[in-house]
Amino acid sequence: MEIRVREGGSICILNLEGRLDLASGTALKEKVKEMFNKNKTSIHLNLEKVEFINSSGLGTLVSLMKEARIRKGRLTLSNLASYVQEIFEITQLSHIFELFPTEDEALNSYNSVSVS
Amino acid sequence: MSAYSHTYYSIPESEDMMLDNIEEILLKHNIDDDLSHAIKLSVSEGFTNAMVHGNINTPHKKIIIEVEINQESIRVDILDEGQKGIEKIKNRKAPGLLAEEGRGINLIHHYAKKVFFEEIGSGGLKVTMIFDRKIEKKENILR
Numbered sequence: 640m641e642i643r644v645r646e647g648g649s650i651c652i653l654n655l656e657g658r659l660d661l662a663s664g665t666a667l668k669e670k671v672k673e674m675f676n677k678n679k680t681s682i683h684l685n686l687e688k689v690e691f692i693n694s695s696g697l698g699t700l701v702s703l704m705k706e707a708r709i710r711k712g713r714l715t716l717s718n719l720a721s722y723v724q725e726i727f728e729i730t731q732l733s734h735i736f737e738l739f740p741t742e743d744e745a746l747n748s749y750n751s752v753s754v755s
Numbered sequence: 756m757s758a759y760s761h762t763y764y765s766i767p768e769s770e771d772m773m774l775d776n777i778e779e780i781l782l783k784h785n786i787d788d789d790l791s792h793a794i795k796l797s798v799s800e801g802f803t804n805a806m807v808h809g810n811i812n813t814p815h816k817k818i819i820i821e822v823e824i825n826q827e828s829i830r831v832d833i834l835d836e837g838q839k840g841i842e843k844i845k846n847r848k849a850p851g852l853l854a855e856e857g858r859g860i861n862l863i864h865h866y867a868k869k870v871f872f873e874e875i876g877s878g879g880l881k882v883t884m885i886f887d888r889k890i891e892k893k894e895n896i897l898r
Binding site for chain 1: 757767768770774792795799800803806807852853854855857858859861862865877888
């Protein structure tokens with residue numbers, strides 16, 4: 640999985656590409672922990688190019704969301720492909736994650752954060 | 756009928772390799788996108804369980820994936836070299852919404868028409884999943 644990071648203000652945007660599974664979930668967790676360690680507690684994940692997610696990938700996202708909440712931050716997700724959205728619905732995780740159709744809508748929910 | 760068999764070590768890199776191999780088989784047989792996704796997800800869940808809970812991430816322990824495809828159905832067997840564990844599967848509890856693991860078997864049951872778990876004589880567990888080639892959409896909520 641490729642992870643591209645854009646930082647702006649207090650929010651970090653990560654563009655993910657590929658499969659989100661056990662191995663890549665570990666890499667994602669490490670990358671987001673780097674952000675947390677820089678006191679970036681608002682994390683947005685753009686999943687537009689995530690072609691596959693399994694329960695290990697979901698577990699990673701749940702773990703990151705809980706960590707963000709502990710740090711009084713947020714984890715938002717956007718641009719879910721239909722298969723990925725389906726997994727969120729099947730597992731009912733769509734009820735606990737902040738899911739947005741587009742990245743812009745997610746970022747607007749953080750009250751206008753400028754991103755370079 | 757076509758049959759395929761692949762063997763993998765219990766290392767993180769194996770999961771991607773296994774998914775590439777499954778994708779290749781499904782493409783060769785013109786399996787449609789919805790069914791292909793259902794199979795890849797289910798096999799991925801079974802594979803992760805075999806590696807993490809069966810073989811306890813012991814690199815030299817192997818996981819075998821066998822696939823049989825005919826006109827009506829697709830059968831996938833996943834065999835590990837672990838400590839069996841069928842009781843653990845039977846007694847598993849539904850994961851809470853904020854659980855970080857425990858959703859895999861429920862996802863397999865959601866997507867596969869039939870699922871069997873069998874302890875194998877040489878040790879380890881065999882998981883068999885059968886998928887209809889004419890997939891019926893289920894309600895999108897795990898029970």
